Every structure is written in C-alpha cells, then in structure tokens.
Amino acid sequence: MSGSDGEGVNGPVEKPRGEVTVEEEGRLLVRVRLPLPASARPRLLLQLRPNKGKPEETGRYVELEPAGQDQWRAVVEAEPALEEGRWDAYVVGAPGEERTPLLPGLRDLRALVSGGGDGRSTPVAVRIPYATKDGRLAVRAWWRAMHAEAGRIVLADDSMTVTARLFGARLGEGAAVSLNRRGQNSAVRQIALRAEGGQDFSFTVDYGDLVAEDGGPGAGDAPVFWDVYVRAATGTPRIRVARLLDDIADRKAVFVYPVTVLDGVSARPYYTVDNDLSVEVAPRRAR
Incomplete structure (x- = not known):
C-alpha cells in the first residue's frame, strides 16, 4: 500500500x-x-x-x-x-x-x-x-509481398486523380486499376492506368461511374464503399492501393478529403483503418 x-x-x-x-x-x-x-x-x-x-x-x-x-x-x-x-x-x-x-x-x-x-x-x-x-x-x-503506394490525390469537380508507385511487381501489358464495391452486392469498375515511368503510375476515378446503375446508394440507403486495387498485368493478382511508407500509423482521421456533391449523392476518397485507399459514396442528407 x-x-x-x-x-x-x-x-x-x-x-x-x-x-x-x-x-x-x-x-x-x-x-x-x-x-x-x-x-x-x-x-x-x-x-x-x-x-x-x-x-x-x-x-x-x-x-x-x-x-x-x-x-x-x-x-x-x-x-x-x-x-x-x-x-x-x-x-x-x-x-x-x-x-x-x-x-x-x-x-x-x-x-x-x-x-x-x-x-x-x-x-x-x-x-x-x-x-x-x-x-x-x-x-x-x-x-x-506486393504493394501499391498511394501518393498525391488531386480532386476535381467530379473526379479524383491519384499518383502511385508499385513495389514487388512490374507494370506490363493489361495493367489496370479496379474499384471493387464492398459487400454482398459487389460490382467492379475497371479504370485505365497511365504509366509514368519506372514503377510509377496514375489513374483518374470519375465519381459518376460509381453511382451509375448498380453502383451508388439510393436516397435512403447506407453509404457504399469502393476499395481501390491495381493489377500489374493481365492475369496477375490484384494489389491493394494503400499509403504505408511514412510515419503515420492511423491515417483515417488525419487525412480527411473534401466531399464532392453529385446528383443526390456525395463522394469522397478516404483511408481505411488499415491505411488502404477507398472511396465512399453516400446519400446526400437533407438539412
């Protein structure tokens, strides 16, 4: 005592x-x-x-x-x-x-x-x-074993452009980015990839593609989450795009990006609890 x-x-x-x-x-x-x-x-x-x-x-x-x-x-x-x-x-x-x-x-x-x-x-x-x-x-x-490090994210009126670098794999023929809708009602959006030299690349996500047809939520639905991946070449495993190579252990609450408002919904990039890059599409709430 x-x-x-x-x-x-x-x-x-x-x-x-x-x-x-x-x-x-x-x-x-x-x-x-x-x-x-x-x-x-x-x-x-x-x-x-x-x-x-x-x-x-x-x-x-x-x-x-x-x-x-x-x-x-x-x-x-x-x-x-x-x-x-x-x-x-x-x-x-x-x-x-x-x-x-x-x-x-x-x-x-x-x-x-x-x-x-x-x-x-x-x-x-x-x-x-x-x-x-x-x-x-x-x-x-x-x-x-393979990693795609997200770099700068530039927001436009209805899209976001991401630069990234690939580790553990080489960009080849058929390389592409995909956004995979999380949950049971899964959907995939394939996005063109621009090689920037070496293992660097960039891609642009049009938010409109995420709300078309089976993509976005209805007016009263919960938010929809799209996880960002890259394939280094045709037939290779998909690689999660994330931001890991710095001194921030928990990025989700530190890097908060502005919301883009579309017809009836809002969209924003964000980092998950594992520092992986995703996009949230949510119903636009009445105030």
Whole structure:
C-alpha cells in the first residue's frame, strides 16, 4: 500500500515508459526506464492484438540489456518481420510474471518520413511505433509481398486523380486499376492506368461511374464503399492501393478529403483503418 502522502518507499511505482527510435531497414531501438537490479533479466514483449473472438498467440520476446542506471535497451531486428497488425508493447520481469504495459515515450520516426524510394526492398515491411487511444505504446506493422503506394490525390469537380508507385511487381501489358464495391452486392469498375515511368503510375476515378446503375446508394440507403486495387498485368493478382511508407500509423482521421456533391449523392476518397485507399459514396442528407 502507498503512504498517505503518496511518496517514499511505499509510494506508487511509476509504470515503465518506452522510447523508440526507428533505425534504417526497419530496426526498432527501444529504451526503457525500469528500476531493477542489474542482475535482473527483463524482456520486452511485443504481443499481436488478436482479432475479435480469436485467442492470443505467442508474442515476440526480446531481451532488455542494462544501459545505465535504471535504463534498459532492446533492439527489435527487421528480420523476422512482424505479422501485419497491431503489436502492444509490454515488459516482463521473469518467466511466468505478469506483463506490464509500456507507456509511450519519445518516438524518433525520422527514418520513416522520407517514405520508400526506387530501391526499397520487397516484400514491403513497415513498423510504426505509436500511442494507443488508451495511452499505451504499440507498433503498427504491415507486411505485403506486393504493394501499391498511394501518393498525391488531386480532386476535381467530379473526379479524383491519384499518383502511385508499385513495389514487388512490374507494370506490363493489361495493367489496370479496379474499384471493387464492398459487400454482398459487389460490382467492379475497371479504370485505365497511365504509366509514368519506372514503377510509377496514375489513374483518374470519375465519381459518376460509381453511382451509375448498380453502383451508388439510393436516397435512403447506407453509404457504399469502393476499395481501390491495381493489377500489374493481365492475369496477375490484384494489389491493394494503400499509403504505408511514412510515419503515420492511423491515417483515417488525419487525412480527411473534401466531399464532392453529385446528383443526390456525395463522394469522397478516404483511408481505411488499415491505411488502404477507398472511396465512399453516400446519400446526400437533407438539412
């Protein structure tokens, strides 16, 4: 129990806080302030957050090494890559001990800001440390054998034009972009792709094509969502268009694009909770 003044040897113990530096090639350097004797053998635990209703699987353990008075450090190497998802960070003092969540400290993400260049290796593996909504330290991870990185999005009166770069595949004959309507009443809109040199390309989405015939919602319907993909060539697997190669773990609430109003509906591009690019077409609500 803590003393009446909340101080002294019986006072509350400060929870450990983790500072993270993203280094070249995706290594994570984690520094933890933790008052333990030098003989202790604490470990950093990265635990993949399971999908709803699924059991938790074994996490990734990394030894914490002494790095000064009450200071410890761990290096999470780039290999093996973290599975795509959200990894919560904990400290475990000894085998069988209860894990303690890490609070977020300073995060040096400068190595991520420049994004991916022409020489970026594939598969594309991304790790972004971030603070969760409930104030804990976590790592957002993506792993994609093939990836289409969305760049600039330019909005016009009734369309949007997107520039992008392809990783893990080469543009060939029959390359095209498709928008796939989410849900049971699926539909597909095929869109021409413009090669911009190397692995860069661009495409323009006419919002009118998304509301024609079986595309858009009725006046009283729920919004319709179109997910954006690209095929590098005829007969190749489709590749999700997303924005992953920077320092933003959750893009959906950060990049909010203006709404375009068409006849009876509105349309806007947006990023999903997985930072994938989609288009929302919604009924225009009466005010």
